[in-house]
Amino acid sequence: xxRRFTTIAVIALACGTAACGADTSDAGGGPSGxxxxxxxxxxxxxxxxxxxxxxEHLGQSFEKAHDGTTVEFNFAGSSDLVSQIxxxxxxxxxxxxxxxxxxKLTADKLHGSDPKVFATNTLEIATPPDNPAGVTSLxxxxxxxxxxxxxxxxxPCGAATGKVAKAxxxxxxPDSEEQSVTDVLGKVKSGEAxxxxxxxxxxxxxxxxxxxIEFPESTAVTNxxxxxxxxxxxxxxxxxxxxxxxxxxxxxxxLADAGFGRP
Amino acid sequence: xxxxxxxxxxxxxxxxxxRVGVPRWIFLPALAGAAFVLLPLVGxxxxxxxxxFAELITSDASRQALLLSLKTSSLSTLACIVLGVxxxxxxxxxxxxGQGLLRSLVLLPLVxxxxxxxxxxxxxxxxxxxxxxxxDVLGLQIAFSTAAVVMAQTFVxxxxxxxxxxxxxxxxxxxxxxxAASLGARPTTVFRRVTIPLVLPGLLSGAVLSFARSLGEFGxxxxxxxxxxxxxxxxxxEIYLQREVNADAAVALSLxxxxxxxxxxxxxxxGRTSL
Numbered sequence: 001x002x003r004r005f006t007t008i009a010v011i012a013l014a015c016g017t018a019a020c021g022a023d024t025s026d027a028g029g030g031p032s033g034x035x036x037x038x039x040x041x042x043x044x045x046x047x048x049x050x051x052x053x054x055x056e057h058l059g060q061s062f063e064k065a066h067d068g069t070t071v072e073f074n075f076a077g078s079s080d081l082v083s084q085i086x087x088x089x090x091x092x093x094x095x096x097x098x099x100x101x102x103x104k105l106t107a108d109k110l111h112g113s114d115p116k117v118f119a120t121n122t123l124e125i126a127t128p129p130d131n132p133a134g135v136t137s138l139x140x141x142x143x144x145x146x147x148x149x150x151x152x153x154x155x156p157c158g159a160a161t162g163k164v165a166k167a168x169x170x171x172x173x174p175d176s177e178e179q180s181v182t183d184v185l186g187k188v189k190s191g192e193a194x195x196x197x198x199x200x201x202x203x204x205x206x207x208x209x210x211x212x213i214e215f216p217e218s219t220a221v222t223n224x225x226x227x228x229x230x231x232x233x234x235x236x237x238x239x240x241x242x243x244x245x246x247x248x249x250x251x252x253x254x255l256a257d258a259g260f261g262r263p
Numbered sequence: 264x265x266x267x268x269x270x271x272x273x274x275x276x277x278x279x280x281x282r283v284g285v286p287r288w289i290f291l292p293a294l295a296g297a298a299f300v301l302l303p304l305v306g307x308x309x310x311x312x313x314x315x316f317a318e319l320i321t322s323d324a325s326r327q328a329l330l331l332s333l334k335t336s337s338l339s340t341l342a343c344i345v346l347g348v349x350x351x352x353x354x355x356x357x358x359x360x361g362q363g364l365l366r367s368l369v370l371l372p373l374v375x376x377x378x379x380x381x382x383x384x385x386x387x388x389x390x391x392x393x394x395x396x397x398x399d400v401l402g403l404q405i406a407f408s409t410a411a412v413v414m415a416q417t418f419v420x421x422x423x424x425x426x427x428x429x430x431x432x433x434x435x436x437x438x439x440x441x442x443a444a445s446l447g448a449r450p451t452t453v454f455r456r457v458t459i460p461l462v463l464p465g466l467l468s469g470a471v472l473s474f475a476r477s478l479g480e481f482g483x484x485x486x487x488x489x490x491x492x493x494x495x496x497x498x499x500x501e502i503y504l505q506r507e508v509n510a511d512a513a514v515a516l517s518l519x520x521x522x523x524x525x526x527x528x529x530x531x532x533x534g535r536t537s538l
Contacts (some may be wrong), residue, residue, distance in 0.1 A: 077507070079508075083506075147406075149407075152490065152504055152507075154507045174491065175407040175491065176407050176489025176490055176495065177489075177490055177491055177492075177496075178485075178489065178490060179485065179503060179504060179507075190385055192385065192389050192390055
């Protein structure tokens with residue numbers, strides 16, 4: 001019995017205190033995307049989770065244009081990515097969802113090229129498709145009877161939520177403050193929440209699973225997405241070419257199609 | 264030994280178990296394993312900002328998170344005992360078709376990623392889940408409440424209690440129960456006066472494991488219960504959130520969680536040896 005106890009204790013603690021499963025959501029992160037080709041050159045792009053579909057698209061056209069080159073992606077929360085790069089992760093390019101996290105990189109002189117803003121994003125209300133609480137405006141969200149889910153003030157989308165509410169002069173009383181915008185979207189999609197505040201691009205990306213409601217106060221806060229090469233890059237020239245692709249007309253079109261605003 | 268003739272009272276020496284040592288090389292991987300587990304703890308300790316440690320762990324958010332964690336873990340341990348003891352008894356003491364399959368299914372949360380557990384709970388007890396409508400009619404709103412946290416913790420911790428207790432029940436055997444029954448004790452009396460006292464150490468260690476697992480629960484909680492200070496944001500969720508803005512606070516709180524977990528395991532071992 002003692003041995004059994006100890007074995008289970010180890011499992012319990014390993015699982016428990018390490019918060020297992022945490023990384024299976026959206027925060028985690030080994031590189032994903034294209035596999036490594038033997039031979040040809042390779043760049044690794046660290047990009048904010050909200051850029052997943054657009055950057056994967058651009059990665060494919062980059063590989064087509066540069067024969068024998070592979071682009072690997074690591075999509076996660078911007079602050080997670082910065083910590084990883086600071087910890088010595090082999091990134092060639094970093095695209096952040098806000099300027100604050102890019103500043104963390106430049107403050108430590110870990111950037112290669114100077115950061116350039118390549119896209120913007122604003123907030124939008126998301127509700128389940130049938131909009132059970134009949135939400136029509138930002139002011140409706142101040143109603144305590146509505147089950148509201150937002151991002152925690154500690155993460156970029158939550159900071160934006162706070163500013164928008166302040167600009168509109170309302171007080172939100174959320175039922176949950178989630179870790180990331182994907183978590184908010186998940187709670188709305190499952191119908192658990194009546195409404196959530198997410199980015200315009202998330203609403204477009206979710207398709208029919210949620211209903212988006214624009215509100216005029218959203219213009220008070222615009223998230224700006226900067227991109228730069230990373231100092232430790234072994235392939236800075238190729239990394240710069242990827243940055244150029246994102247800033248090019250082709251890149252801007254892909255981003256605009258996904259709902260991103262122009263810088 | 265040598266020339267001395269063994270005495271009659273002594274058992275013949277060939278029945279004595281020979282002393283078997285462990286091969287020396289086995290210490291190397293054993294040591295490596297121990298280092299692998301213990302070094303990360305040293306890693307945490309090396310990053311703690313001792314200067315403002317007290318300040319970091321006594322902030323409003325930290326205190327509320329710790330209290331909520333202790334409260335919900337206690338409640339879910341209680342729930343594990345109420346539900347798990349009967350489950351273990353049925354699994355260990357009865358036989359019915361499909362029992363093996365049922366046992367495997369009941370133990371599923373042990374191997375399931377907690378996030379999957381959270382999703383499963385959401386689609387069962389959530390507003391649009393299997394039982395959502397029924398709960399709604401009864402006026403129960405589980406999502407985003409402390410009750411949801413307790414449910415998530417109970418879901419992942421229950422198998423630990425069932426496994427421990429079922430093992431204890433099988434090891435204890437049925438002899439004492441049979442004797443009690445033959446002396447005229449009714450099943451409930453046998454259960455209360457014989458079975459439970461007999462497996463009390465197993466029950467205790469199972470309860471402690473459930474508590475420890477509940478304390479560390481993260482994935483199912485964040486998926487099913489959400490995260491709001493004082494209501495659903497337990498210590499692991501607070502640590503994960505603090506990582507975004509204040510790495511020092513995250514490290515300090517991690518240490519608190521490690522200390523609480525070590526205390527719980529230590530107390531349990533103490534309790535077991537004294538029982």
